[in-house]
Structure formats: structure tokens, C-alpha cells
Amino acid sequence: MEQELVAAALAAARARGRDVADVPLAAIAAAAGVSRSTLLRRLGGTRAPLDEAVRRAGVDPGGRPPAKERAIAAAATLIAEQGLGATTLDAVAAAADCALPTLHGLFDGRDGLLTAVFDRYGPLPDLEALAADPPDDLTELVREVHRAIITAFAREPRVLPAIFADACGRPGGPGHAMLKAMVPRTSESLWALLGTHITAGRLQPLPFPILVQLLLGPIATHMLLRPTLETTPGTELPSVEEIAETLATAYLRAVAA
Template sequence: MSRSTLLRRLGGSRRSLDEALRAAGVDLGGRKPVKERAIEAAGALISEQGLGRVTFERVAAAAECSVPSLYVTFGGRDELLRAVFDRYSPIVDVEAFLAGPHGDLEATVHQLYRLLGDAMEREPRVLPALLAEVFARPGDASVQFAFQNLTPRMLAGLGQWLAAEVAAGRIRDLPLLLLIQQMVSPLLLHFLLRPVTGQVAAEYLTTKREAVDVFAHAFLRAVALPPADGARS
């Protein structure tokens, strides 16, 4: 279709064409694409106001785009939230790390803890906001949706690696979900409370690196098995 035919079908003006392109998620002002701006805006909304505040209307206002352009880009709120979780949760980082070459059990555990700690402090603070809502409103539909999307990937990524370590005789054979929770829960709770602790008991607050190392060592002491005779872990 020629440009002149397209203009004619849209009302015969460049303004009509520009409006149609904006509605389709194309930004004509040299800014980031609508998809990027919407993910960033939704992440900031979750961090500052909670998961339940994420609506297309609020995201469009924050991202300076139209609601129709969000529907064109994402199809619906669920797909937008999935994109936000992919961007700001540690799952993608953990999957990429475990898919590549990594060290022995101890080195791998320490690196995984660093990834989790980094994710908890990454701005916007999507993961801490999500965890706070779990404690406040565990039955909320938005919270349920988040964990319905995050839990299977956590089991497939971190869970598969832990299961392989169990099969190799390097980790105690514990129920997989409990093993994952034993690994991540203490560290996540520490970082969730860290901002408040820094205000009311700053003299007791360790550095982030020290906290990561302590929790990694504690997990290894709890679950790591001694190497078999003549073998190395």
C-alpha cells in the first residue's frame, strides 16, 4: 500500500497517520519504544505503590503513551506484568547463570546469593514490593498471578539445578520446594527488612556482601553432604 493510499484511508492528513502510529505503539519523538517505557513505568508503580495499583490507565499516564497503544503492545495487563517480572525479578539472571558454565557447589551457591541480593536492591524495587504484598495480601488475585508465573520457572531453573545436586550426592535429599525455600527465604527476608534495620539498628547492619556470604555459608552447612571417599565436591 502506498503512503498516499494509507493517508487517504486515515482521513487524508499526516496527523491522522501519526495518531494511528502512536496508537500502534510507535513513538515518533525519538524516545524509547512504548514497550520499554511501559515496563519501566509499571515497575516504578509496583515499587512505589504496590502490584494492585498497576492498571493500563496509570501505566499509560506514567509512560506518556495511550491506553490503546498498551493493548497493541501487550494485549492485556497480564502480559505487561510478565514482562515486568522478567525484567526486574532475578529469575532471568538465575536461568542464564545456571545455563552457562559455573563452578563447584560452594562457588555456585555464593554466586546465586549475590544474584538474589542484587535483585532485591535493584531499582525499581519490584521484588521487595511483591514480597511485601505476599505478607499483606496472600490471597490477592494479583499476588496469586505473580506467583503462578514465577513459581514454575523457579522450579524449572533453580529447582532443576538443586535436584541435580541431590542426585549427584552433594546436597541432602529434601523435598524440592522446601529446599528452595530454605535457600532463598532467609536472604530475601533480610533484604526486605534491610531498609528499616538501617534506620533503627544501623550499628548491627552488616554490608550486603557480608550478609550474602553468611547466608550462603549457612545454607551450605545445612544441606551440603561431605564428599564420598576419594571424591571431591
């Protein structure tokens, strides 16, 4: 019976060019030569047994995100909850419900997967989008960069704090490697944002890495420490928006020509 229904489901999916999970039960019932009600009765009232039977036959029934997306999301959750040390390919494969060889093929190993996670949950997407259409005003530009860093640190699951914690605790560990791998792209985006103002003489003639550290360091440090400070008795913090505005003003006071 299972083979008959699986064959009907696969045939209906091929005929429509869709995943099995996206094919209506009525179409699968027609391919099996039974009524929809009869099919549901044989399945116990839900299509879940059919999708599982298709999966046992070696075919992904679909109806869920691709393996790459599931793996990135699963790895991000593991990093946030258990740290980088616990985020092995075996653990990610189990959490994402995909085969270990599939992960190796999709990401070229653990380093590739971790890089993909940082690319998704770190500040780079927002910084690159900002660099593609930057504000002309220097003050607003600094504010937008700070907002991008704040957004990345607050993004769930909390991947970025876990990466920084690992990098600080293990200078030769995967967190350090992830941050280092993103330096070229981060520098490229920040040069696209600051380069025009540097060339125009609106910023002090400091080395570019120093300008970047002064821009990112204070807000990143605050976002790293804020969860601890918020839970410390007797400590009352301004809002994140107030902190960002204060740091943006301090940055411009320090480096603007």
C-alpha cells in the same frame, strides 16, 4: 504551514526508512524546499514542535523507546513508588504516553504487563543466565544464587520488595499471582543448578521444594527487612556481602551431604 512541514518530514523519513525523529533537519528542510535555517526559524529554533505536529497527525515520530519498553519501565516505577494497587493500565498508559488499547494488545491485559515487569526486574534473568553456565563448585554456586537474589532486591526501581509486600498483605492479590506465575521458570532454573549435585549425592535427600526454600528464604527475608533494620537506632548490620557469605555457609552446613 504545519501540514506542509509534516508532509515533508514524513516524506524524508520514508525515503530513508527511519523514524522522523532520526531524520536530520537538513533533510526535512530539503524535502520542504527551504533552507535549514528557514526551517528552524519556522519551528521556533527547536525541532520539538515538528515532532509534536507529526504526533498530532497520528504518526509516532520515534526517537524514544518502543511503547512496550516504556510501559514496562513506567509500570515498574509505579509499582515501586505507589504499590501494585495503584498500578492500573490507565495509570501506566498515562505515564508511558501510549494508548490504553496499545497496552492491551502488547500485554494481553494488566496481568500480562505485571508478569513482564517481574520478568524484567525480578531474579529470573540472572538465575536463568546462571543456570545456562553454572559453576561446578557447589559453594560458589550457592554464592552466585544469593548474589542473584541480592541484585534483584536492590535493582531500581525497587519492584521486588513491593511485590512481596503486596503478596504478604493480600494473599489473593496481584503480587501473589505474579510470584505464582514465575514458580515454574524459577523451579526449572534452580533444578538446572542443583539437580546435578542432588543426583550426585552432594546434598541431603530432602524434598526439592525444601532445598529451594532453605536456599532462597533466608537471603530474601534479609533483603526484605534490611531497609527497615538499617534505619533502626542501635542496629548495626554486617554488609550485604558478609550476610550472603554467612547464609551460604549455613546453607551448605545444613544440606550438604
